[in-house]
Amino acid sequence: MNEELRDRVDERTPSDAGGDADVVIVGGGPAGLSAALSLGRARRRVVVIDSAEPRNRTAAHMHGVLGHDGLSPLVLLERGRAEAAGYGVRFLREAVRSASVEADGLIEVQTAAGMIRTRRLLVATGLEDALPDIPGFQEQWGRGVVVCPYCDGWEHRDDVVGIVATSPQSVHQAQLLRQWSHRVVYFENVVGEASEVELERLERRGIRVVTGPVSALRIEDGDLTGVEVGGNAVDVGVVFTGPTMRPRDELLRALGAATTESELGSWVDVDADGRTSVPGVWAVGNVVNVRANVSVSLGLGSLMAGALNADLVADDIARLAPATLVE
Ligand SMILES: Cc1cc2nc3c(=O)[nH]c(=O)nc-3n(C[C@H](O)[C@H](O)[C@H](O)COP(=O)(O)OP(=O)(O)OC[C@H]3O[C@@H](n4cnc5c(N)ncnc54)[C@H](O)[C@@H]3O)c2cc1C
Incomplete structure (x- = not known):
């Protein structure tokens, strides 16, 4: 990580687990931000990288979201970013072009400002509606x-x-x-x-x-x-x-994530916790779930953050050398 990036992505909670971040989240829509909020509150080092083009950006109002019915979708995201930032979540506004899993298990995410090494990658890039x-x-x-x-x-x-x-x-x-x-x-x-x-x-x-x-x-x-x-x-x-819905899953496919064909096209596979077939790489929201409206995306983001944090806890334990374990 270079100096410029270090200023923007500081290490709020000390970690000897390696990498610059515990979780990099690509995509700051409802799914990504909901996960970011939970992971920030769990004291994880989280970086959200977002190109800020959520699917419903042309709609003035959002409906059917309990407690926020009629709110602007962009205002929801603005509030979400402020809430997550309050727990130390860091934000970069740009499009991620590539990521790779390295031999040490860390994932390198290439950004315009430099490279970030992360323990886990959560892809929440949504989908595109072809009209x-x-x-x-x-x-x-x-x-x-x-x-x-x-x-x-x-x-x-x-x-x-x-x-x-x-x-x-x-x-x-x-x-x-x-x-x-x-x-x-x-x-x-x-x-x-x-x-x-x-x-x-x-x-x-x-x-x-x-x-x-x-x-x-x-x-x-x-x-x-x-x-x-x-x-x-x-x-x-x-x-x-009925637009043709195309998942923005180029990152996941380039990483080699398994996919399944359905009548709606080819979609990346995730398990109930959001794990893809690539170790350390998770996905949530419309990028893997065509039916995820805002409420579902918020819920799944929170659910997946819990599973992801549990996975990191297991990794934290596994990283302890036997001599350091207390009986
Ligand atoms: C016109 C319209 C109106 C809608 N109205 C409603 C409604 O009233 N109520 C409702 O519940 N649902 C509504 N929806 C559905 C809603 O938009 C989706 O459910 C929701 O946006 C899914 O959230 P998400 O986080 O998965 O993806 P998104 O909200 O699409 O967020 C994905 C984010 O990832 C970013 N991104 C993508 N690729 C990259 C990359 N490579 N690098 C960095 N960032 C990247 C995007 O810029 C975007 O900010 C509507 C949809 C449309 C099209």
């Missing part, structure tokens, strides 16, 4: 275009809710949204053609079906007002869609 390549989607993401009924359904109750299909599974999203509004329009958008049975079920629930490719969203004064199909616009108050 349909249709004009207006990117611009409206997190406002007029959303993904999660439990996060945004209530705000659009009884509104005209459009579902722009991204696959045949989108028909289930339309049926789900019917829970929040009786005015649901399903845009098949070619890729989400409903079967005869599905069409009958959509009709039974009063869900309108629009066929043909969606060419653009209609946006007026910065707000979404409609969906354009075949030269016509259908009025909507909001669009729900």
Whole structure:
């Protein structure tokens, strides 16, 4: 560790276990910060390295998080950083490009400011939502275009809710949204053609079906007002869609972490405590769990921090030379 980095990553609790940190956490979203808070409180030397692009950064409000319903997601993270910093957690704002497990078991994390050697690595880098390549989607993401009924359904109750299909599974999203509004329009958008049975079920629930490719969203004064199909616009108050979710797991894959194929693609394997197949490397949140909303990410971060600390305690004991053990 060079001088500049030492100033930013001091050793608050003395440790003879080696390395510059007990845990480096890559990713400072809800999952990473929740783990950082618990590990800081456990008097571990923790460094959070974060490129500060959380998945829900375009949303002004966050919903369904008990005690914080309606809070800005960025304010939640700001508070989390301040709380963790209060327990000695250190922060670096940058993107980690590489990490390697060394022969002595320590993990070297390369940062722009230099290299950090850590006993454990926790990857909490989240996922990326790949949106349909249709004009207006990117611009409206997190406002007029959303993904999660439990996060945004209530705000659009009884509104005209459009579902722009991204696959045949989108028909289930339309049926789900019917829970929040009786005015649901399903845009098949070619890729989400409903079967005869599905069409009958959509009709039974009063869900309108629009066929043909969606060419653009209609946006007026910065707000979404409609969906354009075949030269016509259908009025909507909001669009729900199903982006392709791609885990930001390049670090884990480069380290050789085992993966499993599912219908949602290829995901890195973790056990119930968050361990990957690479010794000393753990992962939590959306990077390994597509269903981890903010509450789940917070909970798993805390759970994993406990398991990680127990693992470090076992390592602390194992490192004691037999002569130093007291009967
Ligand atoms: C539009 C939208 C609205 C949402 N609204 C809600 C809601 O209302 N309620 C709810 O519960 N959930 C909501 N979600 C889901 C929520 O965003 C996720 O559940 C949550 O962000 C997952 O937390 P995480 O910590 O796993 O990942 P993230 O929050 O994505 O955090 C990952 C962090 O890691 C950083 N990172 C990535 N790669 C690197 C790297 N190589 N080096 C350093 N840092 C890196 C990123 O910059 C980011 O800061 C919403 C999602 C979207 C897309």
